[in-house]
Amino acid sequence: MSGTTTPALDALALRMGIEPEYHDVRGELIRATAETKRLLLAAMGVPAPDEAAAVAALEAILREEWREPLAPVAVLRRDGGPPRVALRLPAGTQDVAWTIALEDGTALRGEAAFCRLEPVAAAEIDGTRVEHRLLALPDDLPFGYHRLSVGPGGAAMSLVVSPGRAWLPEGGARPWGIALQLYLLRSARNWGIGDFGDLRGVVEVAAARGAAVVGLNPLHALFPDNPEAASPYSPASRLLLNVLNIDVTAVPELPECGAALDLLGSAEFRRRLDAARAAPLVDYTAVTALKMGALRLLFDAFRQGAEPARRAAFDTFRQERGEMFGRSCLFLALRARFAAQDPALAWWGNWPEGFRDPASAELRRFAEEHAEEVEFQAWLQWVADGQLGAAAADAAARGMAVGLYRDLAVGADSGGAETWTNQKAVLSGVQVGAPRDIFNPAGQDWGLPPFHPRALRAEGYRSFIELVRANMRHAGGLRIDHVMGLMHLFCIPAGRRPAEGAYIAYPFDDLIGILTLESQRNRCLVVGEDLGTVPAGFRERMAAANILSYRILSFEQDGEGRFHPPRAYPPVALAVAGSHDLPTLRGWWEGHDIVLKRRYGLLTEEEEAWQRQARAAERERLLEALREAGVPGGGEPGMAALSRAVHGFLGRSASLLAVAQLDDMLDEPEQVNVPATDREHPNWRRKLSVALEDIAGHPGFEAAAAALRDARGEAGHG
Structure with missing residues (x-):
């Protein structure tokens, strides 16, 4: 494979969407190498090992386009x-x-x-x-x-x-809300992990205080056969829900299912349940065993004695969700069977050849012979969907203007359902990541395969449409993780370092057109998580489409490090103190994140000292901004006063939506996830220190909620 760039290779790469260069966070111009271009082209199904091959491939693409009277799809605006x-x-x-x-x-x-x-x-x-x-x-x-x-x-x-513009709440209201990681909720009734029953409890508490939004982590399906793979941002499928969020006690079959009642009443089950509840971290393995055992019995009861109307509702649900939903359920049944035989077979690339193709005769036979297993997976999704829908209905009934605010991950795990069900739409041998930035000087590799942009267009964007619809279901808001992916994604050839990656462009206007159409149809506002390396003009184009920018307090500083005042926040935005990848407010103030980075080898001793010094100066600048804004608590000592002031500050922002993280309202010191770590830190596992039953009346929660409510009701901005 030649490492020398050529005119034909450059033209071919550009035609396939591989961007020739980009500016990193320091402003340095980085050019994609010839080798990177060839590797990415090969992953796209267009090998170009030499100049002659590149010329032939480019000519073939152009000839094919001219032979087609019409393109596969056009996204139009009026x-x-x-x-x-x-x-x-x-x-x-x-x-x-x-x-x-x-x-x-x-x-x-x-x-x-x-x-x-x-x-x-x-x-x-x-x-x-x-x-x-x-x-x-x-x-x-x-x-x-x-x-x-x-x-x-x-x-x-x-x-x-x-319409080209996303839906936004009507009227002059300035809504606010609460965001949380659902699985971290602790309650007297859940089974060691936050569930949809707990979500209804949060909705009740939030709505009673005037919140318009309850924001959630991605609710995507994970891997029941590998429960400790717990990141909601590396799911098995973004089309399906995480069934561990099911409230087993709310399943209608339970009161009449003797086998399940006997199980739940047994001393051994109670012992295991108590241990899962008492564990300081979410024990995904224990929770999965508890829930799947009980849900299997309830499914059997459904099959044997469901009333005709309930059975018909389930059948209608399966039919309405379509082909990709059915294939995804088939995948989960297959993976469960193969993983039980050999853990190495959990990855579908190791399955027997006939089972790697969803349209094969072997798969049709499997689906017929194991129809009950496939139906079980679909039933779990139906139950989860119904419980999520009930929480959304509660929010609407309680007058929440937006309701549930869901989160769409940037990709799915390479061994999951998405890569198997629609293989042509995904680039294999390529992983999404990010170029170097201030926090990650080596760059990042997220291990997630991206959509193939040309294949996506060839199918009329069906995969993207289904993805958006699935995640706007039962939602009044949707956060798009790494929203720059609608324009381009930083793609790294498998086995290579992030420094050897390049950007692949996506049809931004088309994807925005589809996203805004679905937003209007579902009355679902859209928030774009636009952190990191943001292309010039990108935020302006998002604002023109009514897509809210994601503005985090600690990032909203000018070139000299002064915090932007509330009035400087953009109107088409969501203002928040932090995110799942950043320290909590207390953790930031006390430097817990710096301690963790040093502990896990992410900082040298010198870098740690520099960050501590910089953080001290940053704290002083934040206090100055709070005092200048005149928010209550801005000049008082202590974390309680700081939280009240920060949330009042965010509430006064010009942004359409202001959101408080439940972690910050409850004064949690440790962050949910430390990027660039896996099991070194208990990512996605740390439970809240305050039980759901004790949130109402908690001083920090009530003070932060009051600060937001009062500030959002003010006519002016600080």
């Missing part, structure tokens, strides 16, 4: 004049007849003289002159998903007509 689509037909083509099959079942029809359409380009393809012209469509197309076909030839494409 605010820029009549929408137009690219049409490529042989020169001399006369009239073009077009039909748009609308989403509601009706159709629009029209004709146009091809020679009078606006010309764009022309090319000689296999001895035929082909012209690229623009076909104008009606400017009043309804928002939604339609199908355009043209004659002669019968070519067709998907049409997505988007």
